[in-house]
Amino acid sequence: xxxxxxxxxxxxxxxxxxxxxxxxxxxxxxxxxxxxxxxxxxxxxxxxxxxxxxxxxxxxxxxxxxxxxxxxxxxxxxxxxxxxxxxxxxxxxxxxxxxxxxxxxxxxxxxxxxxxxxxxxxxxxxxxxxxxxxxxxxxxxxxxxxxxxxxxxxxxxxxxxxxxxxxxxxxxxxxxxxxxxxxxxxxxxxxxxxxxxxxxxxxxxxxxxxxxxxxxxxxxxxxxxxxxxxx
Amino acid sequence: xxxxxxxxxxxxxxxxxxxxxxxxxxxxxxxxxxxxxxxxxxxxxxxxxxxxxxxxxxxxxxxxxxxxxxxxxxxxxxxxxxxxxxxxxxxxxxxxxxxxxxxxxxxxxxxxxxxxxxxxxxxxxxxxxxxxxxxxxxxxxxxxxxxxxxxxxxxxxxxxxxxxxxxxxxxxxxxxxxxxxxxxxxxxxxxxxxxxxxxxxxxxxxxxxxxxxxxxxxxxxxxxxxxxxxxxxxxxxxxxx
Numbered sequence: 021x022x023x024x025x026x027x028x029x030x031x032x033x034x035x036x037x038x039x040x041x042x043x044x045x046x047x048x049x050x051x052x053x054x055x056x057x058x059x060x061x062x063x064x065x066x067x068x069x070x071x072x073x074x075x076x077x078x079x080x081x082x083x084x085x086x087x088x089x090x091x092x093x094x095x096x097x098x099x100x101x102x103x104x105x106x107x108x109x110x111x112x113x114x115x116x117x118x119x120x121x122x123x124x125x126x127x128x129x130x131x132x133x134x135x136x137x138x139x140x141x142x143x144x145x146x147x148x149x150x151x152x153x154x155x156x157x158x159x160x161x162x163x164x165x166x167x168x169x170x171x172x173x174x175x176x177x178x179x180x181x182x183x184x185x186x187x188x189x190x191x192x193x194x195x196x197x198x199x200x201x202x203x204x205x206x207x208x209x210x211x212x213x214x215x216x217x218x219x220x221x222x223x224x225x226x227x228x229x230x231x232x233x234x235x236x237x238x239x240x241x242x243x244x245x246x247x248x249x250x251x
Numbered sequence: 252x253x254x255x256x257x258x259x260x261x262x263x264x265x266x267x268x269x270x271x272x273x274x275x276x277x278x279x280x281x282x283x284x285x286x287x288x289x290x291x292x293x294x295x296x297x298x299x300x301x302x303x304x305x306x307x308x309x310x311x312x313x314x315x316x317x318x319x320x321x322x323x324x325x326x327x328x329x330x331x332x333x334x335x336x337x338x339x340x341x342x343x344x345x346x347x348x349x350x351x352x353x354x355x356x357x358x359x360x361x362x363x364x365x366x367x368x369x370x371x372x373x374x375x376x377x378x379x380x381x382x383x384x385x386x387x388x389x390x391x392x393x394x395x396x397x398x399x400x401x402x403x404x405x406x407x408x409x410x411x412x413x414x415x416x417x418x419x420x421x422x423x424x425x426x427x428x429x430x431x432x433x434x435x436x437x438x439x440x441x442x443x444x445x446x447x448x449x450x451x452x453x454x455x456x457x458x459x460x461x462x463x464x465x466x467x468x469x470x471x472x473x474x475x476x477x478x479x480x481x482x483x484x485x486x487x488x489x490x491x492x
Contacts, residue, residue: 029485031396031477032359032401032402032404033440033441034478046401048361055404057361058396058399058400058401059396059397059399073399074485075288075398075399076398077287077305077307105306105307105308105367105368107308147317147318148366173399
């Protein structure tokens with residue numbers, strides 16, 4: 021039995037469902053009752069309950085792509101700030117994809133403080149120590165581009181259903197985006213005006229993430245700016 | 252102000268309220284831009300601001316707990332919040348209130364989700380008129396929810412007391428000063444658990460039961476206002492349309 025409607029706003033402790041529902045993030049079970057644990061929109065799908073949070077911090081999860089900033093280095097790697105309560109650790113060998121002889125090679129040539137790195141979360145242990153790797157193509161140190169920081173809870177909206185929002189942004193904005201699950205987004209493009217337009221669009225997504233019809237509004241806004249730029 | 256002869260005249264209190272009536276309550280969520288979560292509460296003449304930061308990395312490192320987050324709480328009264336200037340900084344009273352506030356809120360938080368981190372709560376009393384610790388807890392619970400921190404429930408809090416041999420809800424400064432008893436209570440509304448209960452003065456067993464029952468009824472009103480405040484912050488309003 022359900023006590024709220026799909027997409028209804030819930031607050032912590034609010035009763036959502038009773039009996040036989042599977043519980044995902046943003047909700048918890050007590051006995052046979054399911055309650056919300058965060059402020060958000062109840063997302064109900066056949067016998068599954070989750071709450072889409074509207075606010076919150078990023079917690080690293082294995083497999084996430086993140087955009088980190090180098091804040092410290094150690095003997096065999098670097099510490100990356102992930103815009104999260106937990107910093108990430110990146111070993112040289114996980115950056116270069118080969119064995120590195122630390123005695124012969126000076127690793128400071130690869131990354132220094134303040135560098136931006138796109139990486140993959142390789143592992144997170146129970147004490148939330150985060151292991152990163154930057155081995156896939158398109159990962160590693162970032163050259164050029166613009167970085168935007170949004171609330172990490174709004175990232176699913178930036179990507180959209182099956183990447184629809186991301187496609188719209190890249191196609192109309194004529195730029196390339198790299199979306200980190202930790203809320204940081206890298207933008208590369210030739211046309212400065214369109215880059216700025218995409219930044220505006222991203223900020224709009226953050227503000228209006230919980231309102232439906234967002235992809236269309238973003239498309240309209242970008243096309244308007246684009247047509248003005250063409251004149 | 253001189254001590255009035257009577258605190259209740261013809262069943263009405265000094266400010267015209269009925270014994271079981273609360274002062275006007277206003278709650279607003281998300282008032283501070285740079286905080287992760289915040290709330291502002293006005294309860295009569297009380298004006299209280301709460302800000303939540305975190306979960307974030309714990310410094311100093313030796314205070315980290317490897318298996319859970321740590322909750323830190325600071326209750327502070329502004330020097331201008333009371334009639335006679337209050338000397339700024341923590342004192343015996345505010346250290347105690349910080350501690351009981353933390354303990355009132357801890358049971359509703361899923362702290363084990365964020366090991367090694369810290370959640371900071373700052374409660375600033377801008378204007379005080381008795382019952383600031385309860386207003387602080389009410390504000391802090393909304394601020395925590397506004398920060399997106401997973402919670403089992405909100406926490407609602409109100410004071411009850413005895414003046415002129417009568418059990419009343421939500422005492423003002425005069426009633427606190429000249430009354431016999433002041434009893435702040437914080438409640439986890441859904442499961443009807445008491446997470447803070449202090450008492451200054453004395454009550455008979457019968458009076459205590461009535462007072463606690465009144466506190467529960469007061470907290471229910473506050474709980475509804477808290478939920479309303481959280482829902483209002485995200486009410487759908489697309490811009491430019």
